[in-house]
Amino acid sequence: MxxxxxxxxxxxxxxxxxxxxxxxxxxxxxxxxxxxxxxxxxxxxxxxxxxxxxxxxxxxxxxxxxxxxxxxxxxxxxxxxxxxxxxxxxxxxxxxxxxxxxxxxxxxxxxxxxxxxxxxxxxxxxxxxxxxxxxxxxxxxxxxxxxxxxxxxxxxxxxxxxxxxxxxxxxxxxxxxxxxxxxxxxxxxxxxxxxxxxxxxxxxxxxxxxxxxxxxxxxxxxxxxxxxxxxxxxxxxxxxxxxxxxGNYASVIERLRPGAADPGEIVHLDGRVLGQHEGIIHYTIGQRRGIGVGGTADPLYVVKLEPESRRVIVGPKAALDIGRFIARELNWLGEDRPETDEQDVFVRIRNTQEPVKARVRLLDDRRAQITLCTPQAGISPGQAAVFYDGDEVLGGGWIERTESPLAN
Incomplete structure (x- = not known):
């Protein structure tokens, strides 16, 4: 053989x-x-x-x-x-x-x-x-x-x-x-x-x-x-x-920004305070393990971070689904600009995921609203949204904030 x-x-x-x-x-x-x-x-x-x-x-x-x-x-x-x-x-x-x-x-x-x-x-x-x-x-x-x-x-x-x-x-x-x-x-x-x-x-x-x-x-x-x-x-x-x-992000952040790990509350979407944390820098959107709270019937995920109040918001997996978000610092590599204020594209929100269908609506020269045809889980501010037409990169921007839990 x-x-x-x-x-x-x-x-x-x-x-x-x-x-x-x-x-x-x-x-x-x-x-x-x-x-x-x-x-x-x-x-x-x-x-x-x-x-x-x-x-x-x-x-x-x-x-x-x-x-x-x-x-x-x-x-x-x-x-x-x-x-x-x-x-x-x-x-x-x-x-x-x-x-x-x-x-x-x-x-x-x-x-x-x-x-x-x-x-x-x-x-x-x-x-x-x-x-x-x-x-x-x-x-x-x-x-x-x-x-x-x-x-x-x-x-x-x-x-x-x-x-x-x-x-x-x-x-x-x-x-x-x-x-x-x-x-x-x-x-x-x-x-x-x-x-x-x-x-x-x-x-x-x-x-x-x-x-x-x-x-x-x-x-x-x-x-x-x-x-x-x-x-x-x-x-x-x-x-x-x-x-x-x-891979210890928190230690690097604490070294660069002493005092960054200020404690705060872990709060359920329904308003219940479930526990305390030692700094939002230890958490990311979509995180399940290591949240620091238990005793609930269903698994909890980090669905939002509130730096001003130092709160970590948790909830069920369904709460991670996002259908629309705002992107800033737009950079276009395909056409000079979309032919209209709206353009159908494929968008990739993580390097490890395949691009999905979406519609980009320009808000101004540097910002756009992106509506996903199929909601995606765990979209976080700070990530990149990259636009494709087949294999060509049309450009992209930085996710500024999510707007709705589901696409309309």
């Missing part, structure tokens, strides 16, 4: 080898008057690319792939937070051992590598926002803010200052040129798609960004890392939030 795993690996090796040969051949046969693989009308050797390198396998393969195709590649790693914390945490990025790994990858590829100290910028733009968002009773997504305020703003400007033609990252998304500029699409590998985290990318930024891994699947990327002989080929993927050791 054949070894199924051996045959699967053999197929992957053959597919990756063919893919790599194709990519290198395309770059080698560039001719004047045509665009190279990154969309520029010049030879790869005359195209300077800055690669954002976190020290992980994805960004390392991105750099190696572009270098093998003949582009002029410069690797840049951002030091975003304290080395001492990061060295002790497995699966982190942008500090400690990861910076060392990125440097060694660049050395093996024969490309320059620079480490930029962005710790202060990251603290101000991402970590402080993370803490303040929790204090407002929200569920923040710091990875989006990091892309928006650090990587695709400050690092992108640094790449321009270095005379780069583009900034490449290891994100699993795709972008293609279209009318009015480049457009953003889901990755081929649906399990790794990161388009949800890039909704706030501006059109100007998108024109300067490239995502070489968007058309690949993760096993192919791992195999490419082995083929390139990269030391990070077997390195685990980053997990959780990079600056939160062991």
């Amino acid at each position: 054949p070894d199924v795993e051996f045959l699967r690996q053999k197929i992957i090796v053959r597919r990756v080898s063919t893919l790599l040969d194709k990519l290198i051949a395309e770059a080698a046969h560039w001719s004047p008057g045509t665009l190279n693989g990154l969309g520029f009308d010049r030879a790869p050797a005359d195209t300077r690319v800055v690669v954002a390198m976190s020290g992980g396998v994805d960004s390392s393969v991105t750099a190696a792939l572009l270098a093998r195709q003949g582009y002029e590649v410069i690797g840049i790693t951002l030091q975003l937070y304290d080395h001492g914390v990061a060295v002790q945490k497995k699966g982190a990025c942008c500090a400690g051992q990861d910076i060392h790994d990125a440097r060694r990858v660049c050395e093996s590829l024969g490309i320059p590598h620079y480490v930029l100290d962005y710790e202060s910028r990251f603290s101000d733009a991402v970590m402080d926002d993370f803490a303040d968002s929790y204090l407002r009773g929200e569920t923040p997504i710091p990875c989006v803010r990091c892309n928006e305020r650090v990587k695709f703003r400050d690092l992108l400007q640094t790449a321009r200052d270095l005379g780069a033609d583009c900034l490449a990252t290891g994100h699993y998304v795709q972008s293609f040129p279209g009318e009015g500029g480049w457009r953003l699409f889901k990755a081929v590998d649906a399990r790794r798609d990161q388009s949800y985290f890039l909704f706030s990318t501006t059109r100007e930024q998108l024109d300067f960004l490239r995502f070489p891994l968007g058309g690949l699947e993760k096993p192919d990327v791992r195999m490419l890392a082995e083929d390139f002989g990269l030391i990070v080929a077997d390195k685990p993927d980053s997990q959780d939030i990079c600056f939160v050791p062991q």
Whole structure:
């Protein structure tokens, strides 16, 4: 009986080898008057690319792939937070051992590598926002803010200052040129798609960004890392939030905002006080375990957080269903604006969920009301609502507040 795993690996090796040969051949046969693989009308050797390198396998393969195709590649790693914390945490990025790994990858590829100290910028733009968002009773997504305020703003400007033609990252998304500029699409590998985290990318930024891994699947990327002989080929993927050791959000918030864990009441939707808590920062919308109250016939869920009164509101699972909400800080990547004040879209409210049908009604230039065709459970302020038309990302916004328990 054949070894199924051996045959699967053999197929992957053959597919990756063919893919790599194709990519290198395309770059080698560039001719004047045509665009190279990154969309520029010049030879790869005359195209300077800055690669954002976190020290992980994805960004390392991105750099190696572009270098093998003949582009002029410069690797840049951002030091975003304290080395001492990061060295002790497995699966982190942008500090400690990861910076060392990125440097060694660049050395093996024969490309320059620079480490930029962005710790202060990251603290101000991402970590402080993370803490303040929790204090407002929200569920923040710091990875989006990091892309928006650090990587695709400050690092992108640094790449321009270095005379780069583009900034490449290891994100699993795709972008293609279209009318009015480049457009953003889901990755081929649906399990790794990161388009949800890039909704706030501006059109100007998108024109300067490239995502070489968007058309690949993760096993192919791992195999490419082995083929390139990269030391990070077997390195685990980053997990959780990079600056939160062991996933303990509350300890980070208390360190950033002393006194944040003020006690308060746990209150049922019907008004009954069921108990006391030690800070709303320990709770998120939809939470069931660890609420701190019991003795009820049915399971209780966190359905609302009231930071002003420091109350945690709990209720039955049905109370989590939300059919309408308001989104702020809208960013549009598809059409310049919807053709009318209302537009039917698919919206994703969590990265782990499939987009669902919805209608977007513009309230002003930066805010919209989103009505879901099918109510969804546990929608929380602070999350992102990302709009899609098929595989294309139309844009999105930040959930400001929910408006109704059920869609009308």
